Each structure stands twice: as structure tokens, then as C-alpha cells.
Amino acid sequence: MKILIDTYGADRGEEVLVMGALRALEKRDFTPVFIGNKSKIQAELKDKKDQFEIIHTDEFIDNNEDPARAIRRKKNASIVMAYNMAKEDGNSGILSAGSTGALLAGGLFLAKRIEGIRRACLATSLPTKNGVTLLMDTGANMDTKAEYLEEFGLMGKVYLENVLAIKNPKIGLLNVGVEEHKGNKLTKETYKLLEKSNMNFIGNIEARDLLTGKANVILADGFDGNIAIKTAEGILSLLSKELKDVFYKSLANKIAAGIIKNDLKDMFASYSADKVGGAPLLGVKSYVYKAHGSSNQEAIENAILGLLDYMDKKVIEKIEGEIR
């Protein structure tokens, strides 16, 4: 299997994408195809370069461009080339840490949507203590409709049943209260649709239960899902800084910190986004994974391993089967 890796878009540059792919290669067999600036990619690969393919391009799409327009016009942008190659050979996955808008627009205009699915969405695995929770959507769609959220639920169910072998996953709806009548127009409409569906709908989930593992899928408009995960990231990073301040406050604290430092690091690492590394873009006809712009090597490694699982289990075909 080939993984087409867009080497533009990561905050730390080509290095994390190339080294992340090398790390993934130690665990799984696949062919990385790096799409980007050839000399920079080669500089990272050093003497190992013959194990890979490199497709050179100097063009890319950044966060400040209109994604739909850029996807249509920039034929040689790394992400456009990746989508076209994936479509041509039919058996390649795409990994990008670049613009979410461009990745989504490419999915819609180049890969195209799965028949019967009206919107694609990002399914982000949350770092829960108990079990697995996917938050869907985390930013692909703003101003979502109830029927789209229902489709996200269906795709999440198929994904979890196949990739993670979770039978009849629990589907919840992100809301401001647990009671049925709570929420905005969107959540009230979605609640009614989900109640009538064949899914294992367990009702509204409050944002304070985001990481407590109550549901396997938490459905949300992309705006709200994004607010939720970014709030969570912000608080985690703030508290980790605050803890450091406490540790350096006195000599006694420094000594105490020395004792518990490693256990604390492990605890924070269990909530790190790098553990998962990326999120599948569900609903399009190519296997696409979005990595964080701020990804490190570990995040890219884990994103590629996740993407390979997603491809192995032929989730796109399974979703097509479920929709028909």
C-alpha cells in the first residue's frame, strides 16, 4: 500500500513528516510517497532515499487561501497532486498536516463524496480514560443540518465496528444539557432523528463528559466540535504549565516534583493528541487522514498507523454497503 504524504503544512516542516513515516515503517509495511520539495525531503531522508518515492512540487495551499478556489486552480499543489494520484491508483491513502479547508475541498471536488453521503466530516478520537470516543465533526462543516449529523453517526458506527471491533457503538449528541428539550434548533432536530434511527442512540452528552467515555461517538456540528476540542487542548496545556510553576516554587517542591515527574508525564501523555495523531475524513471516496499542524514525529507515526488500519478494514466500501 502507498501512503501519499503531503510534506507541506506541518508547523515543524518536512522533518516531522519524513521521520514520522520512517518510524511507522518500522511497525508496518507500506510505501511512503512524499509529495513536496524534493531537496528538502531528500535532506531529511539522507542515505535512506531509495526506499521511498518522492514527487516534487513547489506549490501548496495555505490556511489563508479560499480552499475551494485554490483546489480548483492550483493543479500542482501538493494536496491536489495527492488526491489525483489516490484517485488514479485507487489503493493509496493520503496524509496531510496542512489546511483543513483544502483537505475537505479536495475531498469534495477531487475524491468526491460517497454516494448517499451529503457531507464529509472529521472524526477525532478523544483521549478518554475508558473506552473509545470519536467526536464527529471537529471542523469540516460549519452550519450543519440534522440529517448530516445522522449520517456522521452512521459513518462513525461503521468505522468503529470495523476498525476497532466495537459492537453496536453508543451514539451521543453534544448538547448543553441531558434533557431531550435542551439545546438549539440543530440539536433538537437531530435528537428526534436519532431517536427514530436504528443506531444505539444514548441521548445528549454534556461537554463536561467529553473525555469520560460515556459514548463511543459524540455527534456535533463542526463549529461546536472544534470549540470543544480546542477548549480541552487549551486547558490541558495551561494546567501543564501551571504545574511546572508549582514545581519550581520552592526547593522542597522541586524535590517532590523530581519524585512524581515521570508519573505525571505519563498521565499528561495519555491525554496528548500525539497518541492518535490524526483524524480520518469520513464520507469521501479516498482514504484521507488529517494530522494536526503542530504534529511531532510520534503524531505522524500514529496517524499513518491509523490510516493503514482504516484502509485495511476497507471502511469506505463498508460505508457504501451500509448506505445502499
Add this chain to the structure above:
Amino acid sequence: MKILIDTYGADRGEEVLVMGALRALEKRDFTPVFIGNKSKIQAELKDKKDQFEIIHTDEFIDNNEDPARAIRRKKNASIVMAYNMAKEDGNSGILSAGSTGALLAGGLFLAKRIEGIRRACLATSLPTKNGVTLLMDTGANMDTKAEYLEEFGLMGKVYLENVLAIKNPKIGLLNVGVEEHKGNKLTKETYKLLEKSNMNFIGNIEARDLLTGKANVILADGFDGNIAIKTAEGILSLLSKELKDVFYKSLANKIAAGIIKNDLKDMFASYSADKVGGAPLLGVKSYVYKAHGSSNQEAIENAILGLLDYMDKKVIEKIEGEIR
């Protein structure tokens, strides 16, 4: 000044409301008027009962009722009595830890909106490290319009200038990215309105900056604002539990924890909602403060002190002056 205290609605019952008011009385002069079950209130007050007024009622509105309907029909519900009394004497504040929906419906139907203000909103003070940040709205309005958010900004500005003496407060907009074109229909429209306004609009604020003090007011639809604060609460409570697990992991960790325990407690306390205790319901013609259902005595004490400041500074008149 009288503070009309709805003694129904707090998860821990009459005790936190009565004892919280007693604590506030040690710092400020006012008359608590407890509205609720007389014998339960008296049981908490014990021998101090002659320093207060008690208005007996057995009726109240809970979270499962349709708030607008209940406000209209339940003439003797504690919150309805509070609103009617506040209106009658014109110089009393209202504190409630009960149903937000009922508080809002009472504001709209009994106190009425300030002329020129189309929606009331809850302005929650966030526990930031640097300076003051109000998140507006945190749950009074679902499906907000851009013009309402602009009005929230104006009310936030008047509140901060008067109650906290912050000159020309920085107004931000909660969004999924800092770029102007990011977001949903609501945030894009609101961005344009705020740009044209006379307020000190500093642009979009990402949810990861909720507690970093970048803006003095963060404007949000009540659904989104509620998702953000509840996510933050959830993560704070989760991490505080996780830390306890780390501390009990080994004897060495227990010893280390003993050393830093107090500093850690202080750190977590600085992020506790109890520090502020409540949020003003801005936009209605009565001085109303909403306390958390899960409030403890400290939270109620601080909510009452905040409410007294809000009344002292005659913020409602100032908002009326600003609107004209």
C-alpha cells in the same frame, strides 16, 4: 439594599444559600430576603433568624419544566415571587441557583428587557491568569443572531467599565480560527458588525485561548459558550482526579504529594468557579445573578458580593444610557 434569595434550586439545598448569605453579610451590609420553605430556612438560620426576612412558599420551577409556561402559571414559585418583589420595590437584587431557563423567562416576561436590547445574556467571568475575561453568552440564548452578539458586547463593555473599571475593554469573538474568513454564518456576520462598531474589537479568539486573558469580553452564542465552559470544567475536574491517582500510586509519590499538596490546591482553587460564584443576567430591568446549581457556600457568598457591586454601580441605568 435587599437581596432576594431563591432558596430552591441549589443541589445542596437551603444550607448553602443561607450560609453563603451569612458569609457575605460579614463583608457587606444588605438585607437577605429568603424566598422558599420557611421551616427549612429557619432550621439553617437557627437563632439568627431576626436579622432576615423570610417569605414562605412551597412552589418552585425545576429544570424539567417548560420555563416560559411555568413562569406564567406558577404565581407562587420562588423565582416568580422574587421577580415580582424586585419590580415592586425597584431596588432589590435577585440571586438564584435554580433553573437557568426559568430565570431567563422571568427576566423576559416579568422584569422585561431594557429598551433597545433584544436579548438578555449570561456574562460568566472566566478564571484567567491575566486580567478579566467575561464569556457572553454562556447559555441564556440558543440560536443567537449577529446583532444580539453585538448588543452583548456593548453590555459587557458597560459592565466592565463600571463594575471593574476596565477602560475600553477588548472585545473578541469565539471562533474556530483567528482569520476573518473562519467560522460559521453567525461568526462571519458578527465579525463584520463588530468591525464597524465603536467597540475595541480585537478579532477572533480561538477556544484554546479561553483562559489566557487575550480579551476582556469573549462573545459567543449561548450554545457555544456553554459548550466551552462545560468542557473547561470537565477537563479541570478530570485532571484534578488524575493527579490524585498519581499521588496515591506509590509511597514515594504520597510523600512528594504531601509536600506540594497545598500549592496544588491553591492552583486549582484559582481556576474554581466558586471564586466568582455566579453570572449577571444582563439585558433585563432587574439586577439578577445566576449561581451554579452545584454552588457551595463560598460560591454563594461571592455571587452575592458580585451582585452587590453590579447594583452599586447602577449598571442597568448605564446600559440604558449607552443604548439611547
